[in-house]
Amino acid sequence: MGKNISGDATNQNDVVNEVHIGPLEARREALAVCGMIFCVILLMTLRFSMISGSSTRDTLKSYQRFDGSVLKSQDPILYRNLLSAVGDITDLRLIEGDWPTVDDLISEDVPPFANAFLPMGLKNYTWTRYASKGWVDYYGVGETNAETEKISDHIPISLILRVIDLKVKDHPHPHIGIDNDPKLKHSIQVWMYPEKRPYPEENVVQKGWKWVISANDPFLNENKEISEKPVKN
Amino acid sequence: MKKTKLLSLITFLCFSLAAGPTLAEQCKLNVGITLHPYYSWVSNIVGDTATVTTLIPENSDPHSYQPKADDLANLQKIDALVVNGQGHDEYVRSMLKAVDRKDLKVIDTSVGLPLIPTFGHNYNFEKGDDAASKVSYNSHTYIAITGAIQQIQLIANQLGELCPENAILYKKNARAYAKRLRRILLAALNKIESYDTVELRIATVHDGYAYLMQELGLEIAAVIQPRHGIEPNPRQLQDTIKRIKKAKVNILFTEIDYEKRYVNIIFQETGCRIYSLSHISNGIYSADKFEVDIQRNIDDIIKALQDANAKS
Numbered sequence: 001m002g003k004n005i006s007g008d009a010t011n012q013n014d015v016v017n018e019v020h021i022g023p024l025e026a027r028r029e030a031l032a033v034c035g036m037i038f039c040v041i042l043l044m045t046l047r048f049s050m051i052s053g054s055s056t057r058d059t060l061k062s063y064q065r066f067d068g069s070v071l072k073s074q075d076p077i078l079y080r081n082l083l084s085a086v087g088d089i090t091d092l093r094l095i096e097g098d099w100p101t102v103d104d105l106i107s108e109d110v111p112p113f114a115n116a117f118l119p120m121g122l123k124n125y126t127w128t129r130y131a132s133k134g135w136v137d138y139y140g141v142g143e144t145n146a147e148t149e150k151i152s153d154h155i156p157i158s159l160i161l162r163v164i165d166l167k168v169k170d171h172p173h174p175h176i177g178i179d180n181d182p183k184l185k186h187s188i189q190v191w192m193y194p195e196k197r198p199y200p201e202e203n204v205v206q207k208g209w210k211w212v213i214s215a216n217d218p219f220l221n222e223n224k225e226i227s228e229k230p231v232k233n
Numbered sequence: 234m235k236k237t238k239l240l241s242l243i244t245f246l247c248f249s250l251a252a253g254p255t256l257a258e259q260c261k262l263n264v265g266i267t268l269h270p271y272y273s274w275v276s277n278i279v280g281d282t283a284t285v286t287t288l289i290p291e292n293s294d295p296h297s298y299q300p301k302a303d304d305l306a307n308l309q310k311i312d313a314l315v316v317n318g319q320g321h322d323e324y325v326r327s328m329l330k331a332v333d334r335k336d337l338k339v340i341d342t343s344v345g346l347p348l349i350p351t352f353g354h355n356y357n358f359e360k361g362d363d364a365a366s367k368v369s370y371n372s373h374t375y376i377a378i379t380g381a382i383q384q385i386q387l388i389a390n391q392l393g394e395l396c397p398e399n400a401i402l403y404k405k406n407a408r409a410y411a412k413r414l415r416r417i418l419l420a421a422l423n424k425i426e427s428y429d430t431v432e433l434r435i436a437t438v439h440d441g442y443a444y445l446m447q448e449l450g451l452e453i454a455a456v457i458q459p460r461h462g463i464e465p466n467p468r469q470l471q472d473t474i475k476r477i478k479k480a481k482v483n484i485l486f487t488e489i490d491y492e493k494r495y496v497n498i499i500f501q502e503t504g505c506r507i508y509s510l511s512h513i514s515n516g517i518y519s520a521d522k523f524e525v526d527i528q529r530n531i532d533d534i535i536k537a538l539q540d541a542n543a544k545s
Contacts, residue, residue, distance in 0.1 A: 067347050068368075077448060080347050080379050087386030087411070091404050109415055111379075117419050119450025120426055188345075214347040215370065216318075 134168025267322035273523035318343030377444035
């Protein structure tokens with residue numbers, strides 16, 4: 001029944017090819033295999049990094065957050081409206097020679113300042129303008145009321161729309177683009193604090209506010225630089 | 234001496250008159266567009282100071298359009314091209330590659346626009362902010378008013394850079410157009426406020442209306458068929474019905490060309506009321522198409538809310 005394998009193997013008529021591998025060659029072979037494995041892993045890593053693209057997390061500064069990570073419930077509507085208001089703000093400044101007041105924007109029907117253009121849950125924000133020659137902040141803070149309480153997960157937040165004229169010397173930092181940028185006239189920023197907070201003046205970063213960045217922000221797409229300090233003349 | 238002066242003056246005036254139209258003609262832009270709403274937006278921005286060129290014929294579906302040689306000829310004669318930037322006009326990519334025009338100003342309307350992830354692909358920020366870069370975004374950025382205004386301003390600014398003589402006019406026109414659009418939104422919000430929307434479970438057959446619903450303060454509970462223009466087979470229809478029941482949907486928005494027989498079957502099986510919305514990217518090009526179609530969409534949404542409130 002059972003075949004004696006070892007008996008076959010020891011049969012002297014069989015030709016047995018024995019390969020002797022000395023210690024030195026074995027080490028070389030092992031090194032070569034390790035090298036090949038390393039190369040394969042390296043190539044895989046390179047390919048993976050090519051597919052995944054550059055890490056936007058590395059691009060973001062510590063005080064920047066993606067809109068989807070910090071804006072909840074109906075907050076994205078406010079954010080969208082603030083960005084849509086920028087055209088009106090800069091145009092009115094061009095016409096009037098000064099940054100428009102909140103009342104100007106309300107009379108021009110520009111949301112979110114004109115809150116009639118917002119859903120019920122967002123009509124509880126009050127806006128204040130803080131303007132200087134070269135930049136303006138529109139600071140908005142929400143109050144809880146009967147309407148907002150209907151929206152279970154909606155907590156009123158604090159927001160600042162900051163528009164900086166990069167051609168005017170004195171303005172706050174950080175901002176996208178360089179001071180007196182030849183390609184960029186204005187730097188637009190939306191800053192937020194996830195609860196009711198007083199106006200932080202220029203020191204948004206030091207006071208823990210976060211700069212809200214959309215995933216398609218020109219800063220990410222066009223690799224625009226961020227100036228964190230004024231240029232010294 | 235007097236004669237010479239008079240002659241010089243006449244000559245100068247003649248030259249000035251001759252030069253006048255030429256200067257104006259230098260700034261007669263030809264702006265290409267890839268989608269219907271962009272035709273309306275650009276037409277309202279430029280008025281009669283520029284030509285708006287459509288890249289694909291009327292009644293063509295931009296999702297499945299295959300460019301022809303004539304379309305490439307159109308691309309050769311334009312100064313600027315307004316594109317979606319999130320892939321809704323994918324056909325233009327190969328065309329741009331084919332013509333290889335370095336001098337063509339491509340205006341990506343999605344730059345700087347807050348984007349909404351496609352339905353079911355929400356951010357996963359527990360894994361870090363980097364997740365945002367791996368999310369696919371909803372490309373229907375043109376089916377909404379607030380987002381449209383931001384894009385209109387962007388187009389006006391960029392066309393103004395190409396044609397500085399008309400920059401102020403473009404801004405002025407863009408603001409006037411934005412005011413009209415905002416009035417549509419205001420009227421809609423005023424009506425929506427009078428309805429109770431807490432119990433509503435809204436679904437769409439296509440993930441194209443997230444931006445519009447967001448600005449109206451309405452939440453989409455489910456997207457039944459995330460892909461555009463699918464003709465459902467019996468099994469898919471059965472699946473659709475199952476999903477509607479599971480999501481407890483009471484209002485379903487289909488697309489205008491969604492077949493009536495499917496609508497009837499879904500209504501019979503689920504009791505869910507069905508309304509249709511326009512994709513605004515088909516039909517005849519016109520300056521008022523965007524306003525007409527967005528108004529129609531809003532009217533249908535309000536009708537749905539009205540019916541749901543009457544029922545409850």
